[in-house]
Amino acid sequence: MKKHLLRLTPSWIVPFPRLRYNKKMVLLKTVQARYTATFVGFMALVIVLTVYGIGQFVSPRLTANDENMLTAKAADISNEIKTELARVQAQARVITELVPQLSSDDIDRLLPFMVNQYGEAKVFGGGIWPLPNVRTPGRAKHSTFYHRDASGKLIVNTHWNSPESLNYFEQGWHKGGLSAPAGQCAWAPAYQDAASPEPRTNCAMAISKDGQPWGVSTIDVTLGFFNTLVEAKEREVNARIMIIEADGKILSNVPGSSDKIVLRNVSELAAQSPFINGIKSALASKGTGTSRLTYQNSDGEESTLFLMPVAGTPWLLAVAQNTALLKSQSETVLNTLAWLQI
Structure with missing residues (x-):
């Protein structure tokens, strides 16, 4: 019995199964580590590529969109300005079509009503500026011009017809109006003079009679x-x-x-x-x-x-x-x- 036990003991205490188990655990941990490292590396690569892609492709488009939104909102001012100027241009078209049908006296009498626009403060004044000798033969300067006084009432201004004044038909705004397409305003650069406390511009539009250049109409618009x-x-x-x-x-x-x-x-x-x-x-x-x-x-x-x-x-x-x-x-x-x- 003793010998039998002695024979059995060595086979019972031999650690081969434990060694095989440890090898499997080491192998399993190595595979897990590799998978973990591969996964972490893959995710890091995805993050890097995502950040790069966002920076290179998405971010510029979003920034451009933000910039477009800002400029579009600011452009509302342009649209409002164009709306106001379109009203003035429509008013000028009426004047340039009607004036050739009127006598000289009727021009003086009716022009204030064509300019006034129910007292619209932005419309500072307006006039008609014939070429030499076409309104009155032998008379080079025969304009009719009205502008608002301090109370907003339209009053006549004859300065441009006086001998000491410059020839209005030689001024840039007059030449610009004559050369503009029919029915279109030539907008003058902004200016200010003693007649108005605010800077203003004017729409100069060509007047034709019997198919020939006759002169220019102007409507002065304040820029306040x-x-x-x-x-x-x-x-x-x-x-x-x-x-x-x-x-x-x-x-x-x-x-x-x-x-x-x-x-x-x-x-x-x-x-x-x-x-x-x-x-x-x-x-x-x-x-x-x-x-x-x-x-x-x-x-x-x-x-x-x-x-x-x-x-x-x-x-x-x-x-x-x-x-x-x-x-x-x-x-x-x-x-x-x-x-x-x-």
């Missing part, structure tokens, strides 16, 4: 309403906005500022304002369509500026917004997308 449009739109889009001419002449004041900068040039004020300096730079590099550039504000933050034309006019619209604010919506979308991918 630009300030109202700019102030309202700045509040809406949280951006800086200014209306200017191609030569840099400023046509709208800075909302909330007491400084009178209308009719001054951006080159005069560029050193005082990063925004105006940005406009100056945009004008220097302006091509056709909308221009885009960035500039540093006085606080060191970046702003993005767009310069776009107001179609059918000699004017341009500048709009600038803090770049971080401009991109805030797209950044939120990108962050959400990145977290969903992770």
Whole structure:
């Protein structure tokens, strides 16, 4: 019995099964580690590719969309300006078609009623400016011009018919009106004189009689309403906005500022304002369509500026917004997308 036990003992205590079990565990752990490492590496690659793809393809499109939304909202000002000017153009068409049918005395009598527009304050005045000798033979200057006085009433102004005045038919606005397509306004650059406390422009439109050039009609429009449009739109889009001419002449004041900068040039004020300096730079590099550039504000933050034309006019619209604010919506979308991918 003792010998039998001695024979059995060695086979019972031989650790071969345990060794095989340990080898299997080591192999299993090695495979798991490989799978884990492969999975982690794959996920890291996916994350890197996702971030790269978002940065290269998605982010630029979202940013462009944000920029398009800003310029589209700012362009509402252009649309409102064009609406106002279209009304003036329609009024001028009536005058240019009616005047050739009237006698000289009837022109003097009826013109104030054609210009008045029920006392519309934006319409500062208007006139007809015949070529030499066509209204009255032997008389070179025979215009009829009315403008509003301080009370808003239309009064006659005969200055341009006086001997000491310049020949109105040699002025740029008169030549521009004569050469404009029939029924279309030639808009004069903004100006201001003693007759009006506000800057203004005018629509000059050709008058023809019996198929021949007869003269030009004008309707003077004050530009004070630009300030109202700019102030309202700045509040809406949280951006800086200014209306200017191609030569840099400023046509709208800075909302909330007491400084009178209308009719001054951006080159005069560029050193005082990063925004105006940005406009100056945009004008220097302006091509056709909308221009885009960035500039540093006085606080060191970046702003993005767009310069776009107001179609059918000699004017341009500048709009600038803090770049971080401009991109805030797209950044939120990108962050959400990145977290969903992770």
